[in-house]
Amino acid sequence: MKRFIGFVTKEFYHIFRDKRSMFILFGMPIAQIMLFGFAITNEINNVNIAILDKSKDTKTQKIINKISASKYFYIEQEISSEYQIESIFKKGKVKAVLVFENHFVKNLQTQKQAKVQVITDATDPNIANTITNYVNAILQNHTQEINNTNQPAYQIQTQTQLYYNPELKSVFTFVPGVMTVILMLVSAMMTSISITREKELGTMEVLLVSPLNPLQVILGKVFPYIFLSIINATVIVVLGVFVFGMPIEGSILLLAFESILFIITALSLGILISTLSNSQQTAMMISLMGLMLPVIILSGFIFPLSSMPLPLQVISNIIPAKWFIIIIKAIMLKGASIEIIWKETLILIGMTLFFIVLSIKKYKIRLE
Amino acid sequence: MSQEKIIEVKNLSKKFGSFTAVDNISFDVYKGEIFGFLGANGAGKTTAMKMLIGISRPTSGEVTVAGYDVKTAAEMVKKSIGYMSQRFSMYDDLTIKENITFFGGIYGLSRNKIKEKTAQLVSELGLEDAVDKLVGDLPLGWKQKLSFSVALLHEPKIVFLDEPTGGVDPITRRQFWEMIYAEAHKGTTIFVTTHYMDEAEYCDRVSIMVEGHIEALDTPKNLKQQFNVESMNDVFLKLARNVE
Numbered sequence A: 001m002k003r004f005i006g007f008v009t010k011e012f013y014h015i016f017r018d019k020r021s022m023f024i025l026f027g028m029p030i031a032q033i034m035l036f037g038f039a040i041t042n043e044i045n046n047v048n049i050a051i052l053d054k055s056k057d058t059k060t061q062k063i064i065n066k067i068s069a070s071k072y073f074y075i076e077q078e079i080s081s082e083y084q085i086e087s088i089f090k091k092g093k094v095k096a097v098l099v100f101e102n103h104f105v106k107n108l109q110t111q112k113q114a115k116v117q118v119i120t121d122a123t124d125p126n127i128a129n130t131i132t133n134y135v136n137a138i139l140q141n142h143t144q145e146i147n148n149t150n151q152p153a154y155q156i157q158t159q160t161q162l163y164y165n166p167e168l169k170s171v172f173t174f175v176p177g178v179m180t181v182i183l184m185l186v187s188a189m190m191t192s193i194s195i196t197r198e199k200e201l202g203t204m205e206v207l208l209v210s211p212l213n214p215l216q217v218i219l220g221k222v223f224p225y226i227f228l229s230i231i232n233a234t235v236i237v238v239l240g241v242f243v244f245g246m247p248i249e250g251s252i253l254l255l256a257f258e259s260i261l262f263i264i265t266a267l268s269l270g271i272l273i274s275t276l277s278n279s280q281q282t283a284m285m286i287s288l289m290g291l292m293l294p295v296i297i298l299s300g301f302i303f304p305l306s307s308m309p310l311p312l313q314v315i316s317n318i319i320p321a322k323w324f325i326i327i328i329k330a331i332m333l334k335g336a337s338i339e340i341i342w343k344e345t346l347i348l349i350g351m352t353l354f355f356i357v358l359s360i361k362k363y364k365i366r367l368e
Numbered sequence B: 001m002s003q004e005k006i007i008e009v010k011n012l013s014k015k016f017g018s019f020t021a022v023d024n025i026s027f028d029v030y031k032g033e034i035f036g037f038l039g040a041n042g043a044g045k046t047t048a049m050k051m052l053i054g055i056s057r058p059t060s061g062e063v064t065v066a067g068y069d070v071k072t073a074a075e076m077v078k079k080s081i082g083y084m085s086q087r088f089s090m091y092d093d094l095t096i097k098e099n100i101t102f103f104g105g106i107y108g109l110s111r112n113k114i115k116e117k118t119a120q121l122v123s124e125l126g127l128e129d130a131v132d133k134l135v136g137d138l139p140l141g142w143k144q145k146l147s148f149s150v151a152l153l154h155e156p157k158i159v160f161l162d163e164p165t166g167g168v169d170p171i172t173r174r175q176f177w178e179m180i181y182a183e184a185h186k187g188t189t190i191f192v193t194t195h196y197m198d199e200a201e202y203c204d205r206v207s208i209m210v211e212g213h214i215e216a217l218d219t220p221k222n223l224k225q226q227f228n229v230e231s232m233n234d235v236f237l238k239l240a241r242n243v244e
């Protein structure tokens, strides 16, 4: 135990005396969260929209005027068919299209309800969300006014449709994403670099000649990063909750358990990488190409998995980060309990065991 | 010098793929002697030494160190030996004191023992004013001497030094060899590799390795006599020529 403490102390000296490590450990998570968080604004003002009025009656005209009169929207153009929607979104001219159904007035009178479809460009998810809310508010306001003037009560229904980003990514999905990336970076990349550093400098030999056994050496090297990763995960969650209002619907204990599980997954990957490389450079390259890239591209963090080609969707299943993101989203946003996410949890545990066994095997071979 | 064998090597070989780095070498080292393990670059010195200290597995052959079989009792062997690797074997980003504390710690020395050793070691090396300096800021010669002292912290029976004087100036080399003598005087066995032939003169016995084989093994005096030359350097040149 005393040896272990001595070892860990030395490891902390390495970390705290290295500017690069300190930056990755503490600067990066905060910078990333702030960047993603504040880049996503909630204000809208004079947003360009298009109108597709299939009914062209007095009622629709009234609503259109009302919308156009608000300071939030500017009617950039009127279009005549649904086929145009895709192309004007592509050109980026408008952020939303309002579609009034055929026979709007008639439907209101006969069925007491009519439909307006709000189609938004959700590449900027918060804006899309806000647009929908504002349109809703204007329509509701309008129906209330009319219903007050003792005409038969009726409803205007809005249907929302999102283009490009149907999962509606926002700060709520960035927090889990950033957390996953940071944990991978700290746990996998930093440990693999710190282990290969000893190999590169030749100190690993000295450690192996000492009475410490290889397992103790690895545990001693890995422990500080478990500790720092837990701190990092906590900082990210706290920022998400207190600065960006991210909810934690589920159990914090479960969230902590799943995070520690993922940290261990990442650490075992880090150890595996360190057995495959003899220089810090190689370890960094393997970590970046083999871990960070898939985490960013295939985990569903930035690009929705459902819109990916099938082969990529299949490959994404072997990315631990994908499962972790599903798990923390479920816990934080939907309040899922272990009964709901046991399958994903088991997959992560399985992957972790696999990596650990593999790195133990590889590690032995390297010693010979 | 005693005739008690402290290292026994029998038919030791190491192959990397089809390349044989160490080819069937056998020799004994006696307790308390300074054993010079000589050879040109790439002769296989480091490879052989790594098998003796148990961090590389022999392709074939037997090694006994301090009475223990390296293959089956590596743990016991590790406790009896100190090692200074060819590459610098301390942490540049730790201070002298932190390095000593760390290495003392992994060998299980008590806190008091470490304190006592640190004080003794820095005063011997004249580094009192530098204990809290990063090792990385020390001149190479000091680093090497410090490294040697740290390899001796746990008072091993045998210390393995892989080119301990590589790249340092002649004066520091002389001082280093004085430290080696002092340690050997206490009864510690010294196993040292070098390719400085003048250093070979300081050894009790030397083996000369050429391309994985041991071509000669005796006291420097006998070797010079046998080859009928004035210096170890000439012995070495003659041997190298014979092999070609």
Ligand SMILES: Nc1ncnc2c1ncn2[C@@H]1O[C@H](COP(=O)(O)OP(=O)(O)OP(=O)(O)O)[C@@H](O)[C@H]1O
Pocket: B016, B021, B039, B040, B041, B042, B043, B044, B045, B046, B047, B048, B086, B195
């Ligand atoms: N892990 C390895 N894989 C393949 N070849 C190796 C390996 N380690 C050493 N060699 C080769 O074995 C030979 C002996 O190397 P070794 O390092 O033992 O020489 P050395 O006598 O210590 O030389 P030097 O004086 O340069 O330290 C060299 O040709 C080297 O390239």
Ligand SMILES: [Mg+2]
Pocket: B045, B046, B047, B086, B162
């Ligand atoms: Mg060598």
